[in-house]
Amino acid sequence: MNKISALAVGALIAFSTVALARAEEPVAGTWKLSVGENDAPCTLTLASETTAATTGVATPSSDCAGGLNEIGRWKTTPSGLQLFSPSGDMVAWLKAKDGSYQGSRLSDGRKLALDR
Secondary structure, eight states: OHHHHHHHHHHHHHHHHHHHHHHTSOOOEEEEEEETTTSOOEEEEEEEOSSOTTEEEEEEOTTOOTTGGGOOEEEEOSSEEEEEOTTSOEEEEEEEETTEEEEEETTTOOEEEEEO
16 A cells, blocks of 8 residues: 555656646747748737636737637647637647647648747
């Protein structure tokens, strides 16, 4: 029984350490949002909610076109970032990659990238 307890405590510590390391990666801030390879990027500002640093409000700049101006919320996941409309419909799913995020828009499959 002691070995099982020790394993459970060890697993809890390991998961807590991973969660703390993940929490240190700030998502909130100003990002450049690109669609495809040829379109000029627009600005997307992500603000954390006061209760959680893993969700918040997304504010696209006025030059975000093609449905990107409908982004209103964001949420981090273990593997990346999800972007939602203000009504809660998922707009895009992005995976973390070298300090940025890459993925695709759900409505048409076009590639999206978020870079600092």
